Amino acid sequence: EAGVAQSPRYKIIEKRQSVAFWCNPISGHATLYWYQQILGQGPKLLIQFQNNGVVDDSQLPKDRFSAERLKGVDSTLKIQPAKLEDSAVYLCASSLSGLSSYNEQFFGPGTRLTVL
């Protein structure tokens, strides 16, 4: 079974530029998560989708971050404009369903973003 796919794996941009990350979850997984992991910290949830609807985006900096999952499968996370403090690893995870009792989340390899 294929795992969670993410691209690109690495990205270096200048501050104030825009960037987009892509995630393809495990087939059949209804719930998709985007996490931000700053160096030396644990991952922090940015946004959770159930199919193509947003369940939780309370920690997403909406003035610069946006995410979509239009067809309920793959998802993109965008940052515009980027700031230095956005340098982090962006992890995507998926689970069968995240609405009721906990379903195990499976993580992709992440995208490492460096903002100069």
Add this chain to the structure above:
Amino acid sequence: KQEVTQIPAALSVPEGENLVLNCSFTDSAIYNLQWFRQDPGKGLTSLLLIQSSQREQTSGRLNASLDKSSGRSTLYIAASQPGDSATYLCAVTGGGKLIFGQGTELSVKP
């Protein structure tokens, strides 16, 4: 607000030692607790998941315990190997969310 803390932040041991990683959380109303491993440049791999009604889980050389009343969990690694070198993260779940600690970076020296 749930907070998860892991001590120590980094640990270096010689090969063959038994070791314990610690995790504490502030709100005992958790659904379960999970230990992950993260290798450099890689995503997270789930190691053990302990449901709130359980006290411990074992997988090979790994044993994780959970004491909800005191807000603590430990991950015991027996007979450590260089291949165990990685960052170990604990996370608690509540309301369908995973809340992570900051991780313990483990280095096992040959």
